[in-house]
Amino acid sequence: MLDLARFATELWIARWAVAQGLGMTILISTLAIVLGSLLGIGIGLVLVYGGWIARFIVRLYVDFVRGTPVFVLVLASFYLLSGIGIQLTAFQAGLFALTIFCSTHVGENLRGSLLSLPRGQMEAGKAIGLTFPQVFAYILAPQALRQALPAWVNTATEMVKASTLLSIIGVVELLLVTREIISRNFLSLEFYFFAGLLYFLIDYAIERAGKFVERRVALPT
Amino acid sequence: MAQPVLKIENLHKKFKEVEVLKGVDLSLQTGDVVSIIGSSGSGKTTLLRCVNLLEEFHEGRILIEDDEVGYLSGPPRRRRKEAEIARQRAMTGMVFQQFNLFPHMSALRNVTLGLTKVKKLPLDEAVAIAEKWLARVGLSDRRDHYPGQLSGGQQQRVAIARAVAMNPKVMLFDEVTSALDPELVNEVLNVVKGLADDGMTMLLVTHEMKFAFEVSDRVVFMNQGRIEEEGPPEELFRAPKSQRLAEFLKNAKF
Numbered sequence: 053m054l055d056l057a058r059f060a061t062e063l064w065i066a067r068w069a070v071a072q073g074l075g076m077t078i079l080i081s082t083l084a085i086v087l088g089s090l091l092g093i094g095i096g097l098v099l100v101y102g103g104w105i106a107r108f109i110v111r112l113y114v115d116f117v118r119g120t121p122v123f124v125l126v127l128a129s130f131y132l133l134s135g136i137g138i139q140l141t142a143f144q145a146g147l148f149a150l151t152i153f154c155s156t157h158v159g160e161n162l163r164g165s166l167l168s169l170p171r172g173q174m175e176a177g178k179a180i181g182l183t184f185p186q187v188f189a190y191i192l193a194p195q196a197l198r199q200a201l202p203a204w205v206n207t208a209t210e211m212v213k214a215s216t217l218l219s220i221i222g223v224v225e226l227l228l229v230t231r232e233i234i235s236r237n238f239l240s241l242e243f244y245f246f247a248g249l250l251y252f253l254i255d256y257a258i259e260r261a262g263k264f265v266e267r268r269v270a271l272p273t
Numbered sequence: 274m275a276q277p278v279l280k281i282e283n284l285h286k287k288f289k290e291v292e293v294l295k296g297v298d299l300s301l302q303t304g305d306v307v308s309i310i311g312s313s314g315s316g317k318t319t320l321l322r323c324v325n326l327l328e329e330f331h332e333g334r335i336l337i338e339d340d341e342v343g344y345l346s347g348p349p350r351r352r353r354k355e356a357e358i359a360r361q362r363a364m365t366g367m368v369f370q371q372f373n374l375f376p377h378m379s380a381l382r383n384v385t386l387g388l389t390k391v392k393k394l395p396l397d398e399a400v401a402i403a404e405k406w407l408a409r410v411g412l413s414d415r416r417d418h419y420p421g422q423l424s425g426g427q428q429q430r431v432a433i434a435r436a437v438a439m440n441p442k443v444m445l446f447d448e449v450t451s452a453l454d455p456e457l458v459n460e461v462l463n464v465v466k467g468l469a470d471d472g473m474t475m476l477l478v479t480h481e482m483k484f485a486f487e488v489s490d491r492v493v494f495m496n497q498g499r500i501e502e503e504g505p506p507e508e509l510f511r512a513p514k515s516q517r518l519a520e521f522l523k524n525a526k527f
Contacts, residue, residue: 176373180387181363
């Protein structure tokens with residue numbers, strides 16, 4: 053049975069470890085989302101506006117990464133890269149794997165958003181004498197980003213969940229910390245449930261923040 | 274005769290292997306209002322879009338006040354730099370069938386964008402010009418509305434204000450009432466007519482024969498990529514010379 057008093061005691065004992073794990077989860081997810089989004093924007097732009105060689109290379113990259121389970125990407129970053137002489141810490145390897153995973157999602161999302169804009173938008177911009185960079189900056193990008201926002205928020209929540217996979221290579225994030233705590237006190241049900249609650253709260257916060265921004269930038273109709 | 278504002282010489286255009294413009298010559302003096310009529314596929318919209326370089330053309334020249342648009346005919350023929358092309362596009366004002374307003378900008382901002390970013394006017398001047406033109410098309414009270422909050426006719430009037438505010442040499446109208454509900458057609462045509470009365474040089478592609486008849490100095494009938502007949506509206510509509518135009522007019526709505 054659940055023994056809440058004991059759970060509270062054990063949680064108090066492990067409070068710093070939990071806080072550290074939570075901090076690591078938030079840190080590595082945030083970094084992966086930020087770096088992955090920056091890289092993803094570049095990928096999306098190449099996929100839409102790049103020459104055929106650049107497009108072909110980036111398309112291969114995207115399809116390869118998206119066709120590989122994140123779990124395999126994490127393991128490969130940690131074990132394979134060291135095999136070819138690139139020594140990464142668990143943190144670096146994990147961040148690398150999550151970043152490239154994130155970049156392909158953001159890139160595809162942005163590509164879809166840009167391609168969904170009516171051709172007339174580009175033409176109307178050109179017709180008043182705007183150059184292509186101006187058309188992109190003032191007309192296409194603001195509309196594409198609005199469209200991409202819901203899927204981007206979804207990607208961000210996926211990244212938090214995917215960060216649990218880094219426990220396998222020894223990144224001391226929330227799930228790994230939770231398992232260590234459980235190995236000491238055997239309160240597996242309580243602590244897994246607690247970790248699950250924390251993950252839910254992080255993703256719920258991202259979801260709410262996303263909805264807030266969506267409402268703020270929504271166009272009046 | 275004075276130098277024409279817009280001169281199209283022997284214009285040829287292909288889509289892949291299909292030649293859609295087979296040598297078109299047309300010239301507009303300042304203040305001319307010319308309507309292009311013809312069945313779909315005759316190349317009239319393509320011709321209009323070539324003037325604004327939204328379509329490439331493969332032979333011939335387009336001149337705006339003696340300046341070659343898009344290509345230097347050479348030899349060798351070569352495309353002008355993108356920055357020059359952008360500057361040339363600003364010399365013609367285009368109004369589209371589908372309005373193509375920027376949905377994330379208010380009516381006012383739709384009009385000021387080109388003024389601030391292309392003409393580099395300070396914002397207060399741009400706003401003053403935009404307000405003047407929005408008033409002119411009867412939409413002063415809609416200046417802060419977004420396109421999604423406007424009717425089709427209102428959107429098209431904003432689009433006209435956006436184009437004409439740039440003070441173009443020539444205005445190009447591409448079937449500007451075709452996407453409108455019938456009861457909204459007239460509010461747009463009245464605005465176009467007002468511009469014509471003010472002496473704006475205009476090239477229109479239209480299916481509104483009555484309007485073309487009323488507003489035009491000249492009407493051009495296009496057929497299969499060529500100009501088949503050209504002349505004052507009275508002559509063209511009352512006494513068509515060619516068989517094709519006679520047939521076209523018989524089936525057209527007035």
